[in-house]
Amino acid sequence: MARGNRKVVPESKEMLKRMQFEIASEFGLYGAVSTAGADTEFASELGVTGASGIMQTPYLGQLTSRENGSVGGEITKRLVAQAEQVLFK
Template sequence: MARNNRKIVPESRTMLKQMQYEIASEFGLYGAGYGGGADTEFASELGATGGYSQTSTPYLGQLTSRENGSVGGEITKRLVKQAEQSLFR
């Protein structure tokens, strides 16, 4: 059975990737290979991204499923929180 993981809003892909790297950085998962845990919001301006650009991604093969799942879970929590806040405003 084919999986359909197509994004309803394709423009959200960039925002979700940025959120993924920010949360992983907050959790300390990327370490020196990803700029030493630098704040990813301004890291590209400061040149502290360890070579990361929009076209290349850091190697993440050393991360466990649990670590990756914690990032995905945190993304979900934050998106749900944002949605709840926008509903009750």
């Protein structure tokens, strides 16, 4: 029986994606450009615009497993902290 990484709340996918890019940019990981409300002045130089000028998700294949894991770990820490705030108010 395959479990996979299905989302309990599928609507949270976009929020998690924004959080991922926000944390990656906070950590200074190259190419981690947030597409939500990003300044488009240097977007073409960073490779985040398509032919039509619409923001796209940048390619992050150059990141190491350690770098990606640190972003995932920080997401988990922040989500747990948010849940604790809600539960223990």
